[in-house]
Each structure stands twice: as structure tokens, then as C-alpha cells.
Amino acid sequence: MVADSQPGHIDQIKQTNAGAVYRLIDQLGPVSRIDLSRLAQLAPASITKIVREMLEAHLVQETEIQEPGSRGRPAVGLMVETEAWHYLALRISRGEIHLALRDLSSKLVVEERLELALQDTQPLLKRIITQIDQFFIRHQGKLERLTSIAITLPGIIDTESGIIHRMPFYEDVKEMPLGETLAAHTGVPVYIQHDISAWTMAEALFGASRGARDVIQVVIDHNVGAGVITDGRLLHAGSSSLVEIGHTQVDPYGKRCYCGNHGCLETIASVESVLELAQVRMHQSMSSMLHQQPLTVESLCQAAVKGDLLAKDIITSVGTNVGRILAIMVNLFNPQKILIGSPFNQAADILFPAISDCIRQQSLPAYSKHISVEQTQFSNRGTMAGAALVKDALYNGSLLIRLLQG
Numbered sequence: 282m283v284a285d286s287q288p289g290h291i292d293q294i295k296q297t298n299a300g301a302v303y304r305l306i307d308q309l310g311p312v313s314r315i316d317l318s319r320l321a322q323l324a325p326a327s328i329t330k331i332v333r334e335m336l337e338a339h340l341v342q343e344t345e346i347q348e349p350g351s352r353g354r355p356a357v358g359l360m361v362e363t364e365a366w367h368y369l370a371l372r373i374s375r376g377e378i379h380l381a382l383r384d385l386s387s388k389l390v391v392e393e394r395l396e397l398a399l400q401d402t403q404p405l406l407k408r409i410i411t412q413i414d415q416f417f418i419r420h421q422g423k424l425e426r427l428t429s430i431a432i433t434l435p436g437i438i439d440t441e442s443g444i445i446h447r448m449p450f451y452e453d454v455k456e457m458p459l460g461e462t463l464a465a466h467t468g469v470p471v472y473i474q475h476d477i478s479a480w481t482m483a484e485a486l487f488g489a490s491r492g493a494r495d496v497i498q499v500v501i502d503h504n505v506g507a508g509v510i511t512d513g514r515l516l517h518a519g520s521s522s523l524v525e526i527g528h529t530q531v532d533p534y535g536k537r538c539y540c541g542n543h544g545c546l547e548t549i550a551s552v553e554s555v556l557e558l559a560q561v562r563m564h565q566s567m568s569s570m571l572h573q574q575p576l577t578v579e580s581l582c583q584a585a586v587k588g589d590l591l592a593k594d595i596i597t598s599v600g601t602n603v604g605r606i607l608a609i610m611v612n613l614f615n616p617q618k619i620l621i622g623s624p625f626n627q628a629a630d631i632l633f634p635a636i637s638d639c640i641r642q643q644s645l646p647a648y649s650k651h652i653s654v655e656q657t658q659f660s661n662r663g664t665m666a667g668a669a670l671v672k673d674a675l676y677n678g679s680l681l682i683r684l685l686q687g
């Protein structure tokens with residue numbers, strides 16, 4: 282193949298190399314230029330050039346490394362410089378918005394949770410911008426150079442164009458140009474991702490699936506969905522596609538779902554559906570502990586852990602329904618690890634064995650025997666999912682190049 286000499290192609294190579302070098306320094310630093318050259322498989326001259334630009338932009342800094350036992354001159358190592366760079370991570374969910382300022386090491390500077398009404402006279406886009414403006418005014422004194430904005434939310438999202446086609450809970454949202462509007466308003470790049478995909482990335486970068494090549498992460502919350510990491514990469518990254526297990530039919534005679542079908546997993550296993558079912562079944566079991574306090578996820582899980590038969594049965598059937606779909610996914614992806622992110626994890630001692638049993642009985646034994654079912658490290662609250670988007674944009678070089686160019 283003839284080498285492509287177009288400038289665009291060269292920029293792409295520069296971006297990829299810079300991202301790879303930054304990643305190595307971030308993950309291994311302090312690290313010497315010689316080691317970087319070997320690990321990144323780039324010529325020493327290329328490393329020198331990339332590192333010089335990063336030093337000038339204050340994205341990395343030099344430090345001395347004294348080899349243990351060595352009496353010679355200490356070697357020069359490189360580390361990332363993160364405190365002078367901030368980004369805004371934002372999470373929108375049912376009725377609330379989280380806003381957080383973090384530095385480039387993902388360390389939290391300040392985080393707030395505010396109400397975001399499901400319906401309002403003003404459109405959602407305008408309300409989000411107002412919240413961001415007010416957040417920056419409140420925390421002006423803490424703000425260093427703003428690099429970017431990362432947003433995670435549920436819905437049907439075009440991550441390339443930053444357009445939110447539809448959202449659950451916020452029914453007036455149609456083709457909301459969130460990315461473009463915010464980029465124009467703030468002058469920094471805006472990264473938008475579906476909350477479950479971004480959370481899956483966060484667990485892989487900083488959390489419970491770090492270092493694992495093949496992972497299935499299932500989220501059972503207001504909505505039900507999954508993220509898949511296959512050979513170290515997020516499946517469907519950079520597109521609007523999701524692993525839509527929530528809209529897989531588990532009961533052909535079940536309730537109608539907002540997607541248009543009947544008996545989807547989400548109509549059976551989402552937090553709202555489970556509480557609704559518990560409410561109905563309570564009337565058939567007057568001796569259940571569930572009668573003693575208002576019915577919530579917490580009270581349901583507590584009762585299950587304490588051995589209440591009805592509560593245990595309800596949690597077990599969540600596990601069985603999710604496990605049945607997971608068993609099929611195990612045969613497709615052969616993961617090392619399955620992560621469950623859910624408020625029902627409060628009853629993990631009942632939920633996880635129900636899921637594991639199902640997988641063991643319904644998927645290939647050679648695949649299922651080594652799989653561990655574990656909790657996610659982060660919850661579906663807060664802004665670690667947004668932190669993953671910024672880290673990813675640094676590692677793939679796209680954000681890094683913008684920062685290098687000043």
C-alpha cells in the first residue's frame with residue numbers, strides 16, 4: 282500500500298502517538314524517555330519531540346528517579362502534571378443533575394447535586410446551560426484552566442454530533458443539540474456518552490474491571506442495560522448503539538414497554554417495575570417484613586438480607602431474569618468478569634448467586650466456570666463516568682492535541 286502523505290493522515294499519527302505516550306506516562310510515571318521509547322515502540326527522537334511539547338504545555342513534568350542500589354547520577358523521569366487543568370463532568374439522570382469540577386488526574390475539586398425538574402416551562406437545553414453558568418460563577422475561585430466538558434446521560438444519543446435524539450424521563454427532549462450548543466457557549470470540546478457506556482469505561486479505567494480484557498457490565502436501575510468490553514475496547518464506542526439487553530423480551534405476555542414491544546427485561550427488572558411488583562405481592566403475604574415500613578429499594582433489600590421469604594423471592598427473580606439474558610451474552614463474549622451495577626446490590630448475597638446459578642446452568646460450562654460476578658466499584662451517582670470520557674480523550678490524543686496547541 283502506498284503511504285498516505287496527506288496532512289490529515291500525519292496529524293492523525295501525531296495525535297495517536299502523543300496519546301499513547303501520555304497514557305504511558307500517566308499509568309507508569311515517573312518513567313524515563315528510554316523506557317517510553319521502548320514501551321511506545323517509537324524512535325528516541327520522536328519521544329524527545331513529543332515530550333518537549335508536553336513539557337512546554339505543562340502537561341508533563343520532570344522528576345529524578347534514583348534506581349534502588351544505584352550510586353550514579355539519578356535518571357530523569359516524567360510524570361503527568363494535572364492540577365492546573367480542570368474539566369467539568371456532568372451527569373443528568375431522573376430529576377437531578379450532578380456537576381463536578383475535576384483536575385486531569387480525575388481528582389475531585391468540587392461536586393454538587395441539584396434538582397432538574399422532569400417538566401418545566403423552559404426547555405431542558407436552556408436549563409442545563411443556566412445550571413453550568415451558575416456553577417462556574419459559584420466556584421470561580423477554584424477554577425483552573427478549563428479543558429473540556431464531559432456529559433453522561435440516559436437516552437438515544439449520537440455521540441459524534443452530540444445530539445440527544447430522545448431521553449427517558451424528559452419527554453420534551455427531541456433532537457437536542459447539546460454538544461454543539463455547549464461547545465459554542467464555552468469554547469471547549471464537549472464529550473457526550475450514554476451513561477451506561479461511560480460507566481463501563483470508568484470501571485475499566487479506574488474501577489472494578491481494570492486490567493480485564495473482556496467484561497460484561499450490567500446496570501439494573503431506573504433503566505436496564507449493559508456495557509461490553511471486548512479485547513480491551515468498549516463495544517459500540519463512538520456510535521449511538523448500546524447493548525440493549527433491557528429491551529430483550531423475557532415475557533411474551535408481559536407489560537407493554539415504551540420501546541413498543543411487550544415484556545422487555547426493563548419492564549420486569551427496573552427499579553420501578555420491581556417495586557411495583559413487590560407492592561402487588563405484599564398483599565398476598567401479610568406476614569412479610571415489607572409491611573413494616575415504606576417500600577423502597579433499601580427496605581426491600583434489607584428484608585431480603587434478613588431472610589424475609591417474599592423479599593428474597595423478588596430479588597431472586599430479578600437475578601434469574603437478568604441471568605437468563607447474561608447466559609446468552611456469556612456464550613457470545615466469553616468474559617472473564619461480570620460486573621453488576623445496581624441499587625439492588627444492597628442484597629448482593631441473594632442477587633449474585635441467583636445470577637451465577639443461571640449463567641452456570643444456561644451457558645457453555647467451559648465459558649461459565651471461571652467467571653466471577655462482582656459489584657461495580659462506582660455507583661450510578663456522581664460523575665466518575667464523565668471522568669472516563671476525558672481520560673479516554675487524553676489517551677486517544679484528541680483532547681491532548683488541543684491542549685498542546687494551546
Ligand SMILES: [Zn+2]
Pocket residue numbers: 527528529538539540541542545547
Ligand atoms: Zn422495551
